[in-house]
Amino acid sequence: MKANINWKEIGFGYYKTDCHIRYVWRDGKWGPGQLHQDEFMPMHIAATALHYGQAVFEGLKAYETKDGRSVLFRAVENAKRMIRSAEKTLMQPVPVDLFMEAVHKTVRANIRFLPPHGYGASMYIRPILIGTGPQIGVKPADEYVFMVLVMPVGPYFKTGFKPVKLIVEEEVDRAAPCGVGDVKVAGNYAAGMRASFAAKAKGYTEVLYLDAKKKKYIDESGPANFFAITKDDRYVTPESPSILPSITNMSLVQLAKDMKLKPKRRRISVEEIFDFKEAGCCGTAAVITPVGSITWRDRKVDYCPDGNPGKRCVELYERLTAIQRGDIKDPYGWVTEIPAE
Ligand SMILES: *Cc1c(COP(=O)(O)O)cnc(C)c1O
Secondary structure, three states: OOOOOOOOOOOOOOOOOOOEEEEEEEOOEEOOOEEEOOOOOOOOOOEHHHHOOOEEEOOEEEEEOOOOOEEEEOHHHHHHHHHHHHHHOOOOOOOHHHHHHHHHHHHHHOHHHOOOOOOOOEEEEEEEEEEOOEOOOOOOOOOEEEEEEEEEEOOOOOOOOOOEEEEEHHHOOOOOOOOOOOOOEHHHHHHHHHHHHHHHHOOOOEEEOEOOOOOOEEOOEOOEEEEEEEOOOOEEEEOOOOOOOOHHHHHHHHHHHHOOOOOEEEOOEHHHHHHEEEEEEEEOOOEEEEEEEEEEOOEEEEOOOOOOOOHHHHHHHHHHHHHHOOOOOOOOOOEEEOOOO
């Protein structure tokens, strides 16, 4: 039986469910997964996650299909990305099979929180890997914990699929770093918080970050990749070594190809914002967020003068979400069923 939740009203935030799973890496191996109900965990005061940011994470979603199956979207890609994040920060990587087992077990143990089909809600899955062994010198930990939390979520923005306002980073925080590269490291977000909150205080939704070296090319927008539709109807998205490779963006590139939008990853100079027909941000949490306007050096480009998202953003959004929810056939093998016990 489903949990007693008003699925229509649910937002995007932490929500207590029945349990999460934990695995400990100690003495050279991963131990068995254990389900915990307690939301707190004791930690060594010198854990490397606390002192040196040995902490990486992932974000993915589970959906209930119309015929009642529980499915995941491209979870193996998240598993592989977490391995790359762990390698970059000298942490003990979680093998793909262990990652998948953890996700399957945690979703299954909390299946009453998987939102029913048709409410626009889903189950957000948050795997995290942290260094828990003590170090005071800058060294990798000798002990790690891998956890998976799950929670039901609704739309990322309460306003729904509405165009948002972006501001180019130099207008809010000149020293804003976008991140430490192409991995999903917790510290990326701490480094971007000041810029992001400065933008919000000025009435913008998020910051559009530029490349760290020349401050000339578009990187991404906070926790989301950036894409645009050119006036000749092509999908373009920035190529840069410091962008997190978004699985949503990867999927949109494939859909754009099938929609004859000739997708291209290339460097995008910030001046090009004035030449686009549409723009959007993409990521697991919000799927696609249409960009209504971008402000840069006292100039502003308005992509949605009538307040509605552009045609291509709508088409891409509808096609991707229909595949994720199992409403249309998935020709790519992206959607996988969560096996029974
Ligand atoms: C997670 C994340 C994204 C979105 O990636 P998805 O795989 O689409 O969820 C984009 N940028 C950053 C910095 C991220 O951490």
